[in-house]
Amino acid sequence: KQEVTQIPAALSVPEGENLVLNCSFTDSAIYNLQWFRQDPGKGLTSLLLIQSSQREQTSGRLNASLDKSSGRSTLYIAASQPGDSATYLCAVRWYSGTYKYIFGTGTRLKVLA
Amino acid sequence: NAGVTQTPKFQVLKTGQSMTLQCAQDMNHNSMYWYRQDPGMGLRLIYYSASEGTTDKGEVPNGYNVSRLNKREFSLRLESAAPSQTSVYFCASSASTAIHQPQHFGDGTRLSIL
Numbered sequence A: 001k002q003e004v005t006q007i008p009a010a011l012s013v014p015e016g017e018n019l020v021l022n023c024s025f026t027d028s029a030i031y032n033l034q035w036f037r038q039d040p041g042k043g044l045t046s047l048l049l050i051q052s053s054q055r056e057q058t059s060g061r062l063n064a065s066l067d068k069s070s071g072r073s074t075l076y077i078a079a080s081q082p083g084d085s086a087t088y089l090c091a092v093r094w095y096s097g098t099y100k101y102i103f104g105t106g107t108r109l110k111v112l113a
Numbered sequence B: 001n002a003g004v005t006q007t008p009k010f011q012v013l014k015t016g017q018s019m020t021l022q023c024a025q026d027m028n029h030n031s032m033y034w035y036r037q038d039p040g041m042g043l044r045l046i047y048y049s050a051s052e053g054t055t056d057k058g059e060v061p062n063g064y065n066v067s068r069l070n071k072r073e074f075s076l077r078l079e080s081a082a083p084s085q086t087s088v089y090f091c092a093s094s095a096s097t098a099i100h101q102p103q104h105f106g107d108g109t110r111l112s113i114l
Helices: none
Strands: A010-014 A019-025 A030-038 A044-051 A056-059 A062-067 A072-077 A086-094 A101-103 A107-112 B004-007 B010-013 B019-025 B031-037 B044-051 B054-057 B064-068 B074-078 B087-094 B109-113
Touching: A010 A019, A019 A030, A019 A086, A019 A107, A030 A062, A030 A072, A044 A056, A044 A062, A044 A072, A072 A086, B004 B087, B019 B031, B019 B087, B019 B109, B031 B064, B031 B074, B044 B064, B044 B074, B054 B064, B074 B087
Parallel strands: A010 A107, B010 B109
Antiparallel strands: A019 A072, A030 A044, A030 A086, A056 A062, A062 A072, A086 A101, A086 A107, B004 B019, B019 B074, B031 B044, B031 B087, B044 B054, B064 B074, B087 B109
């Protein structure tokens, strides 16, 4: 069964710290993996999309890596700021199945000023 | 530039009542989706539509119906609401018809069924 797991469910860090969020998935035959940000009471905003042939993607202070063999992706946030406080979700698309696009439950991040 | 707009933002219903959640996108996207988000669970697909006039069931379609009224609008209907349908509902859209992968999300409808 294809599953996506994000641990921890919640994380608090002081401002300025570099941090890593984790996303694990079963079945390495993925098509791509996407990281989203969700602010309280809002919808999801796409941050980074990594295709299966790629190892990483970068956008500003964000860097997402992909290791298919170990079934893991990490989202690295450099020099965290209070404005980074949000829930971060990953979603994985597999090759099989029309709607084999599965979201993790997210990591709720709080950056303390 | 509104993106994906959902109405209403909040709603409280009694068990057995019916309701339609509205969604509209202004990006000329082909595909539209309805998801529900429950505590401790990832977003789960209810229905999606790859193009006007077509709809397909997702992971959790029971108790729901949808209508793709035109390219812009995709509505979700609860015919007889049940407490288990208390959730946050998100509509999403994407340009592609071939690959099911939502890209733009609305801000959600928070629905409580008493």
